[in-house]
Amino acid sequence: GAVVSQHPSRVICKSGTSVKIECRSLDFQATTMFWYRQFPKQSLMLMATSNEGSKATYEQGVEKDKFLINHASLTLSTLTVTSAHPEDSSFYICSASRATEAFFGQGTRLTVV
Amino acid sequence: EDQVTQSPEALRLQEGESSSLNCSYTVSGLRGLFWYRQDPGKGPEFLFTLYSAGEEKEKERLKATLTKKESFLHITAPKPEDSATYLCAVLGPQAGTALIFGKGTTLSVSS
Numbered sequence: 001g002a003v004v005s006q007h008p009s010r011v012i013c014k015s016g017t018s019v020k021i022e023c024r025s026l027d028f029q030a031t032t033m034f035w036y037r038q039f040p041k042q043s044l045m046l047m048a049t050s051n052e053g054s055k056a057t058y059e060q061g062v063e064k065d066k067f068l069i070n071h072a073s074l075t076l077s078t079l080t081v082t083s084a085h086p087e088d089s090s091f092y093i094c095s096a097s098r099a100t101e102a103f104f105g106q107g108t109r110l111t112v113v
Numbered sequence: 114e115d116q117v118t119q120s121p122e123a124l125r126l127q128e129g130e131s132s133s134l135n136c137s138y139t140v141s142g143l144r145g146l147f148w149y150r151q152d153p154g155k156g157p158e159f160l161f162t163l164y165s166a167g168e169e170k171e172k173e174r175l176k177a178t179l180t181k182k183e184s185f186l187h188i189t190a191p192k193p194e195d196s197a198t199y200l201c202a203v204l205g206p207q208a209g210t211a212l213i214f215g216k217g218t219t220l221s222v223s224s
Contacts, residue, residue: 006156034211043200043216044157047208093156095212098162099146100204102212104156 002028004096006105007050011082021108023094029074030096035067038091038107047092050077058073084112115140119201119215126191126222134182134186134199134218144186146221148177151199151217157200191222 003026003029013019023033024097031052036044055067066088068080075095081088093107114123118137126132127185138146145164149157163179170177174189174195186199202212 004156032209042221043214046211049211051209091154096158097209101159101162102147102202102204103159104149107154107156109154 001065002096002098002101002103003102004094004105005104006094006108008108009106010109011111013100013110015112017086018082019084019110020078021081021092021110023079023095023096024076025075025098025103028096028098030077031074033071033077034095034102035069035079036076036093036095038093046095047079047095059099081110084110086112090111091108092096115203115205115213117201117203117213117215119199119218121218122216123219124190124221126215126220128222128224129190130193131187131189131191133188134201134220136184136186136201136215137181137182138184138201138203140203140205140213142169143203144206145204146179147202147204147212148175148184148186151198151200160199188220191220193222196220196222 003078005024007022033050047062052069052071058064071077094105095102120135148160151157166181198217199216200217205224
């Protein structure tokens, strides 16, 4: 399968700071990438759809000013959690689509202290 | 509304005890049904894509089947390393949309 690399895998930050998570498709170009959030023992919750060269589409209830998404190239999308608070602590996962298939990154465990 | 329901939520098996996981879906214009494996603290790992009713795919001890209403993931003679959460997802008709996930089945295989 295709490879999607997500970095970092773990990050701890102080409350009020911002954290950037990168998602790269290593061996294919992805016009569309998706960002998910996963709570313990829950399934993946779609946060936003990221399209190369255009603004991201956010799901209802997701604050676009808190979760900034940039899809500057066909192989890179970034999610920046701004002014992070402890309630933003979670597991964030990106995926990149190739035709009808979706491949996932390794996930980022964010802990805000 | 498009929906994906997986059952059971959790399944405990003895090594070598075969079983099946179920994924029921309601979606208009299905473009694909996907099975993923997820280990704790990791992102989902792609297993299979099924596109049309009657299609079957196999990989080692896993076999996925698809009907117009549901998909099964059959696990034959499982081993402890098959323990994981198995996620089912569907892709609707509109291009550029995200997968719709079920809540997953957590499989535990003991030796």
